[in-house]
């Protein structure tokens with residue numbers, strides 16, 4: 027997969043004031059937009075995310091670095107392809123990364139077009155994913171309360187969360203159920219469709235987190251609607267097929283990558299230069 031790059035025509039151009047029509051054309055056509063050579067800062071990245079999104083989403087496992095933006099902290103191992111927050115009931119439409127400081131080696135971000143993947147996937151790999159999948163996972167009290175504090179419109183911090191807020195949140199999503207455990211952890215079940223329709227291009231895409239990491243969370247169990255657990259072999263076949271269709275972004279200082287998170291899956295090669303790398307994330311809903 028060749029990576030298409032949108033270059034600044036002059037280094038004083040900044041991404042906070044960039045023409046969004048060009049950005050949107052690239053996201054609709056390619057599924058992503060990689061901006062290189064622009065003048066950038068965390069604040070300008072945050073401004074860009076806010077201009078593109080009607081509402082922003084946070085991942086509570088990460089620390090908040092600027093309005094709408096969080097620092098990426100996911101260990102140093104390679105990370106498999108996934109959509110961001112793919113195992114939550116509200117998956118952000120748009121995902122952005124800002125590379126304030128690039129690593130001198132390794133840690134390329136990987137991207138894979140789920141729309142092309144779906145078109146090319148042979149029936150034997152695709153058939154388990156022609157049905158809904160039930161994700162089961164347990165979150166610590168801190169994790170589920172932080173998530174709820176971000177998503178529930180009436181509360182703003184984890185210490186305000188009460189059981190009634192959990193009930194209200196679950197009532198908003200038919201495909202989501204949860205049980206509160208004796209140690210205050212929460213075991214939830216979420217039914218997902220592994221194929222999504224992009225809010226940008228309306229293309230159908232294989233876009234989910236089945237190949238993804240669980241760095242900050244307990245690994246989930248994936249069960250097919252038929253009741254069987256998705257096998258290691260089924261996951262491995264998918265991984266090999268997707269890897270052969272995956273592109274790599276070798277970051278430059280100040281790059282910004284915007285992804286259609288309902289179409290493009292992303293991951294990361296192993297980090298070999300953790301000391302220098304500074305990558306920030308922002309995401310949200312466009313409708």
Ligand SMILES: [Fe+2]
Pocket residue numbers: 108109110292
């Ligand atoms: Fe991610």
